[in-house]
Amino acid sequence: MNEEQFFSEKPQANILVQIVHRYLPFWPIFVLFSAISLSIAYIYLRSQTKIYVAAAKVLLKDPQRGGGDSKVLDALNIFSEKKIVENEIIVLRSTSLMQEVVKQLDLYATVYNQGNVQVEELYKQNAPLAFVALDKDSVNSGGKHFFSIDWDERVVEIMKKKVPFDGILDVNGTPYRLAINPEYNRQAVGKNFFVVFNTVNSTASSIIASLRVAPMSYASTALELKIETPVPAKAKEVLNVLCDIYNKEGIEDKNQIAFNTLRFIEDRLMAVEGQVDSVDRNILNYRAREGITDLGSQAQAYFNSVRELDKRKGELDIQLGVLNDIQRYITSKAGKPGTVPSLQLVQDQVLLGLINQLYAAEFELDQARAVAGAQSETVLLAEEKVRRIKADVLESTNNIRNNYLAERKYLNSSIAQSSGMLRQIPMKELGLLNISRDREIKNNIYNYLLQKKEETALSSASTSADLRVLEKGYSYGPIRPIPKNYYLMGFLLGLLAFLLFVQVREQFNNKVMFRTEVENKTNVPVVAEIIQTPNRDNIAITEGKRTVVAEQFRALRTNLGFLGLSEVDNTILVTSSVSGEGKSFIATNLALSLTLTGKRVALMEMDLRKPKISKQLGVDRSPGISSYLVNKATVE
Structure with missing residues (x-):
């Protein structure tokens, strides 16, 4: 087989195989970047507030579609009126109704816990205390105030004051009663509590902004009420109380x-x-x-x-x-x-x-x-x-x-x-x-x-x-954040960082790393590939040795035979651009692989600056090749 036949029969590598061969040597870097990006995704996920959905289903009664009872009332001609779904949705989302809900549930003062990662809203059973306005019709905005609780002394320290349990605290002209939660776990430590005082109107407006009311189907009087919130228990109570107040005012x-x-x-x-x-x-x-x-x-x-x-x-x-x-x-x-x-x-x-x-x-x-x-x-x-x-x-x-x-x-x-x-x-x-x-x-x-x-x-x-309540307030979720999306994004970012790292490294790398680089940029045939091992032994092939490097030298020997190495064309030059690239190692082991087939091989050390073969083989290097070149020595 000549050289042209060798090239014509060289198989074309699959693109997927090329990608694997290109990036596989860097798999530890990929593992490192993936671990870092997934860790960052986990920390970021922990910092996000979980959002739940609280919902309730109600039926808006229509006297025109009622049963026997409504027909009796129609016959009596008593204040029955047809309900328009769109109008009732506006009423359910009206500020006046929601303000009554805020007053009844005391939502104008919200207690939070400032954690290391995120801020957690505390409600009812999860809150150590509640701030109840004595005059709910004139609640003023009071801002944000941190407080601490001394359970032994039974006092709350807030606004540089010590207020006893169930005592009265004046905030911007509005008196509040500090209602302590007797079921709260008093052994909890590391809590950093604060409270935010808002007006009834602003609190009602914020709840209305998150409230969604829509018919469950076309031309239906069944409505579904939804609120997206980080505190599902609070939203469920808001929906239940909203329906009760709507019915109460209608009656x-x-x-x-x-x-x-x-x-x-x-x-x-x-x-x-x-x-x-x-x-x-x-x-x-x-x-x-x-x-x-x-x-x-x-x-x-x-x-x-x-x-x-x-x-x-x-x-x-x-x-x-x-x-x-x-x-x-x-x-x-x-x-x-x-x-x-x-x-x-x-x-x-x-x-x-x-x-x-x-x-x-x-x-x-x-x-x-x-x-x-x-x-x-x-x-x-x-x-x-x-x-x-x-x-x-x-x-x-x-x-x-x-x-x-x-x-x-x-x-x-x-x-x-x-x-x-x-x-x-x-x-x-x-x-x-x-x-x-x-x-x-x-x-x-x-x-x-x-x-x-x-x-x-x-x-x-x-x-x-x-309004007839079909399903009282219930909750499900969280609907966001979705952990798998965060982890998938973290993994993709890690993969992107890995690919970018490899591209940048190869851009600034002046070494030939892959066989494809030689094949794509030159017409020089690649006869064989010899891996680099941490083993310091200069002799890689001997009789009966079956290591990966030994088999690669045997493959090199065979391919050279296909390229035309014979008794006539029997000279091989091993060279490279700079020192330290393995010329002596390749020449020595290639010579040894040829001797294993019974051939006589003359190994000549042509490196005039830094000869190593004689030292590696333990032979005298004097006279050397330079002595023959200047006629200071002869073959005899």
């Missing part, structure tokens, strides 16, 4: 409407009751004065025919009175929201629908004012909507009043015509019939008002919360 609002309605009906009952008593006394006086004991059959026939007309006329009078009350309410409120107390007495469904719309519009206006400013676009649109509905109500009341007046005129005419039939009835009986008719009218009105009073009381007693 109070409904009860206020019922209270106003009941008060109006009771006032009317008292007035009608006085009128009924007056009519009863008139009947007794009339009977006693005129000596009447019974009415004739003709009077009874009249009474039966006229009673229905009078009953209808009484109902018209009530409706006219209600319309007057409604009109006075609309014109006297001047844009201020309120409750129409006579809503239960309205019979016209169109007017009733407009009043219900007015309720809803005023409620939306209140919500808009609670969330936005008085001059915001939402508030202005809501006020315009209220004014428009009030105008529609006034127009409807005028139309209904005209209809009622026309009907009452007709009834009066009918009654007048029927009265002509009674000319033959004795005047005494006629007077008694008139008084009895008035009494029955008043009794009918009284019974009607009593019925509405009982219906209103029943609806008030059966008032239920608008």
